[in-house]
Amino acid sequence: MTSPTATLLISCPDRRGLVAKIANFIYANGGNIIHADQHTDFAAGLFLTRIEWQLDGFNLPREFIAPAFKAIAQPLSAKWELHFSDTIPRIAIWVSKQDHCLFDLIWRQRAKELTSEISLIISNHPDLKLVAEKFNIDYHHIPITKDNKSEQEAKQLELLHQYKIDLVVLAKYMQVVSADFLAKFPQTINIHHSFLPAFVGANPYHRAFERGVKIIGATAHYATPDLDAGPIIEQDVVRVSHRDEVEDLIRKGKDLERVVLARAVRLHLQNRVLVYGNRTVVFE
Structure with a gap:
């Protein structure tokens, strides 16, 4: 050992x-x-x-x-x-309906690539409950609307304290997390399906296709109240061409999202990321 x-x-x-x-x-x-x-x-x-x-x-x-x-x-x-180094961080993964980042993080954790315990999965949809059951991870379905957001985020915070969570990973959690939540739980990593600061917000692949870009990317960053503008931990890109349709961009982008998010989570778990202002130094 x-x-x-x-x-x-x-x-x-x-x-x-x-x-x-x-x-x-x-x-x-x-x-x-x-x-x-x-x-x-x-x-x-x-x-x-x-x-x-x-x-x-x-x-x-x-x-x-x-x-x-x-x-x-x-x-x-x-x-x-x-x-x-022998303190094992406890992770909560937040998801919506897409499962590719969730599966990737679970596989890497089971393969001991990520020194952590995935203690909890929270989702605003019921779709991925079977994945949680398959891996014997507690799953909580907490639907979010504009009318109940504050109340539901209070439930999410309560679960994080109950499970003694150290890190939240937004693994394609297609909801904006409020400033109030982040003030109470800032240790939150998000994956955005774009090479930020390009194409902030929703549907970046469609907008990238319309723009005719030659590369697409993915960005993992700490979540902040400013949408997709938090300190960047990891990024990567892949080339695309005029032959690629939106579906091709999405497929290639999902591959990047898995890898970029896993790298960012690993760097955080290894205590290699130092945030200052809205920037990071990553000691690799």
């Missing part, structure tokens, strides 16, 4: 000596660093880093690491997160 590790994701105003200061915190406590990466956004004046070390032989018990690092982070005006 791989030795458990701790990971710090840090962003702070740039200054000299930050790499040494952070690395010395780990070295001084007997830690062995196995991954370290950093990026400086000169325009924003920000230093961003991911540092991971083995817990075996580390002098500080887990419960003391955060308080000890806080003493270092405060004078740096740093924002930071601490994660442990």
Whole structure:
């Protein structure tokens, strides 16, 4: 079994000596660093880093690491997160009627490509309940209309707390999630069937076909109150031609959606994504 590790994701105003200061915190406590990466956004004046070390032989018990690092982070005006590799995140997948991303995530999780537990599936339609039953995952049908949205989102939030969910994945959930929900549960990843910022909103394949594009794409991003405008985690494209009809674009797009969403979820689960403003640094 791989030795458990701790990971710090840090962003702070740039200054000299930050790499040494952070690395010395780990070295001084007997830690062995196995991954370290950093990026400086000169325009924003920000230093961003991911540092991971083995817990075996580390002098500080887990419960003391955060308080000890806080003493270092405060004078740096740093924002930071601490994660442990043997903590298994609990995922809720939200769907509507399309099943391709749902199946892909379940298969990858069962194949241990995604270190997580898929604890819950929520849908605004009953169509995919049989998929949940096949894989023995709890399924909750919560229909949404413009008149009951607030009430139904309250039920969704209650389920997320009940199941102790760490991450929501909108796997072709064809509903706009409200700003109120996202303020209460920001750890939400969405897949959009377009290479954002092109063709925001509904029916992007039809609009791409009408525009005569030569590439189509898919984008996985953190959901925000602004439609399809959240911090981007992963994107990819595939070429199309004048011979392709809308149905061909949709077929090729679904292939991309599976892969792009899976990559984004994996990067998030591995604590490789650091959000600042409406941008991300992805430490691969």
